[in-house]
Amino acid sequence: MDQIQKTLLEEIADLHEVPAGAYNIRANGEMAGRNTTANIDIVTKEDKQGIDIIIKSGTKNESVHIPVVLSQSGIEEMVYNDFHIGDDCDVTIVAGCGIHNGGDKKSQHDGIHSFFIGKNSKVKYVEKHYGQGDGSGERIMNPQTIIEIGEDSYMEMETVQIKGVDSTDRITKARLADRASVKVIEKLVTHGKQYARTYFEVEMDGEDSSANVISRAVARDESYQIFLAKMNGNNKCAGHSECDAIIMDNAKISAIPEITANNLDAQLIHEAAIGKIAGEQIVKLMTLGLTEAEAEEQIVNGFLK
Amino acid sequence: MLELKNISFTVEENGVTKDILKDVSLTIDDKKFVAITGPNGGGKSTLAKIIVGIEKPTSGTILFNGQDITDMSITDRAKLGISYAFQQPVRFKGIRVKDLIKLAAGDGISVAGACEYLSEVGLCARDYINREVDSSLSGGELKRIEIATIIARNTELSVFDEPEAGIDLWSFKNLIKVFEKMHQKEKTIVIISHQERILNIADEIIVVAAGAIKDKGPKDVILPQVLHGNTLEGCKHYND
Numbered sequence: 001m002d003q004i005q006k007t008l009l010e011e012i013a014d015l016h017e018v019p020a021g022a023y024n025i026r027a028n029g030e031m032a033g034r035n036t037t038a039n040i041d042i043v044t045k046e047d048k049q050g051i052d053i054i055i056k057s058g059t060k061n062e063s064v065h066i067p068v069v070l071s072q073s074g075i076e077e078m079v080y081n082d083f084h085i086g087d088d089c090d091v092t093i094v095a096g097c098g099i100h101n102g103g104d105k106k107s108q109h110d111g112i113h114s115f116f117i118g119k120n121s122k123v124k125y126v127e128k129h130y131g132q133g134d135g136s137g138e139r140i141m142n143p144q145t146i147i148e149i150g151e152d153s154y155m156e157m158e159t160v161q162i163k164g165v166d167s168t169d170r171i172t173k174a175r176l177a178d179r180a181s182v183k184v185i186e187k188l189v190t191h192g193k194q195y196a197r198t199y200f201e202v203e204m205d206g207e208d209s210s211a212n213v214i215s216r217a218v219a220r221d222e223s224y225q226i227f228l229a230k231m232n233g234n235n236k237c238a239g240h241s242e243c244d245a246i247i248m249d250n251a252k253i254s255a256i257p258e259i260t261a262n263n264l265d266a267q268l269i270h271e272a273a274i275g276k277i278a279g280e281q282i283v284k285l286m287t288l289g290l291t292e293a294e295a296e297e298q299i300v301n302g303f304l305k
Numbered sequence: 306m307l308e309l310k311n312i313s314f315t316v317e318e319n320g321v322t323k324d325i326l327k328d329v330s331l332t333i334d335d336k337k338f339v340a341i342t343g344p345n346g347g348g349k350s351t352l353a354k355i356i357v358g359i360e361k362p363t364s365g366t367i368l369f370n371g372q373d374i375t376d377m378s379i380t381d382r383a384k385l386g387i388s389y390a391f392q393q394p395v396r397f398k399g400i401r402v403k404d405l406i407k408l409a410a411g412d413g414i415s416v417a418g419a420c421e422y423l424s425e426v427g428l429c430a431r432d433y434i435n436r437e438v439d440s441s442l443s444g445g446e447l448k449r450i451e452i453a454t455i456i457a458r459n460t461e462l463s464v465f466d467e468p469e470a471g472i473d474l475w476s477f478k479n480l481i482k483v484f485e486k487m488h489q490k491e492k493t494i495v496i497i498s499h500q501e502r503i504l505n506i507a508d509e510i511i512v513v514a515a516g517a518i519k520d521k522g523p524k525d526v527i528l529p530q531v532l533h534g535n536t537l538e539g540c541k542h543y544n545d
Contacts, residue, residue, distance in 0.1 A: 284395040286379040302399035
């Protein structure tokens with residue numbers, strides 16, 4: 001693995017070396033490393049690009065890393081990764097994609113991650129997207145996450161895109177069984193002329209299921225973000241979605257919530273706030289000796305923390 | 306030493322020009338504790354904002370230790386050694402109490418150091434250090450954190466705009482101690498206040514009303530007048 005790929009790995013998965021536990025590293029469209037454990041198996045798909053990650057029932061405190069890096073300009077790929085997580089598990093999954101595009105051709109990674117989570121399991125899923133390189137070729141990522149959460153299971157998804165992705169269409173769909181719950185935390189920053197569309201769709205089918213979708217977004221320069229959150233309460237359930245966004249320069253953000261109660265005992269809340277950084281926040285930090293630019297940086301960093 | 310020379314501040318509201326400050330001149334000597342008092346809307350807060358650079362005077366000059374700071378930015382004044390405690394402290398999403406205190410103290414302060422400042426304003430550091438400076442804090446808590454940031458800055462001049470507002474009685478005693486301690490450290494303190502107990506520990510009192518200095522002098526002379534209402538007017542139409 002070359003230095004560029006190593007840098008990308010650090011950015012998306014905080015990996016400085018081969019991770020502990022199970023992993024599968026995909027570089028420029030090919031497998032660049034894999035490890036399986038007694039409880040976690042990784043199998044290459046035969047009918048299409050991608051892998052099956054099979055986590056045995058009862059697997060606790062284990063992790064799987066499946067980063068993807070593209071450092072060659074002009075690669076376009078569509079990858080299917082399926083996670084089969086048994087009952088009574090407690091696992092952390094770290095995915096992510098880093099693109100370095102130093103050329104003039106478009107580099108694109110489209111990934112569809114499907115999660116099939118059994119009963120009484122706990123899954124933490126972390127996904128980071130990052131782009132770099134000074135070529136004129138676009139860096140495009142379109143991640144799709146399809147989640148099915150079994151009875152009494154919980155999934156927390158943290159998805160972050162801070163830098164360098166020119167265009168992204170992010171789709172997350174979740175379906176919840178009885179007493180299942182999902183929490184999604186999205187942090188998104190766009191700059192330049194970037195475009196980002198986020199679409200959440202949660203079907204709360206199970207009794208006492210719950211969903212909490214939180215998005216914190218910052219749009220700078222001429223970038224444009226659109227946030228769509230659709231929640232359907234099909235049973236006695238609790239749903240909350242929140243879009244909190246800062247706009248700077250000439251950026252634009254749209255937030256479009258849609259909450260539907262299909263059951264009398266469904267409780268659904270949506271909150272959205274978009275605005276520029278409050279002037280008094282900048283003034284306060286300037287009275288502490290920060291310049292205006294430093295104050296803005298502190299405020300944005302804090303907001304995204 | 307802080308000198309304000311012929312400071313005027315005018316705003317336009319709906320096409321009407323309004324004088325907020327009218328030719329105000331005053332000198333605040335080093336290491337003095339000066340309280341500014343007077344009726345609401347008299348121009349006290351504007352005066353404080355002009356000292357720290359949040360507002361620019363329409364005319365007049367501000368000198369800090371002999372240096373003309375009239376056109377200097379808020380940042381540069383802060384770096385010169387001027388601190389300002391907001392009347393209504395600002396809330397931030399995601400910035401924690403310890404982040405704010407660290408920013409105030411400058412680089413290299415430890416968490417233990419930050420805790421000390423919180424203790425001084427009567428907050429249990431363990432409960433607050435990792436909390437976000439957001440709407441989960443009450444007005445009184447926020448106010449005390451604001452004062453902790455000023456203690457952390459430890460600058461030559463500190464300006465407080467109504468520090469007592471929203472502070473409960475128990476904390477009030479602490480607040481007095483905080484100011485006394487700063488005063489003992491030979492720092493210059495300017496406090497805008499309506500509180501007799503704060504006015505009572507000042508060296509000097511300045512009375513600002515209707516955009517002008519109505520009276521100024523040693524506390525022992527001015528405070529009795531303020532308390533007996535000889536200095537401040539009530540409703541100007543009352544005796545009509």
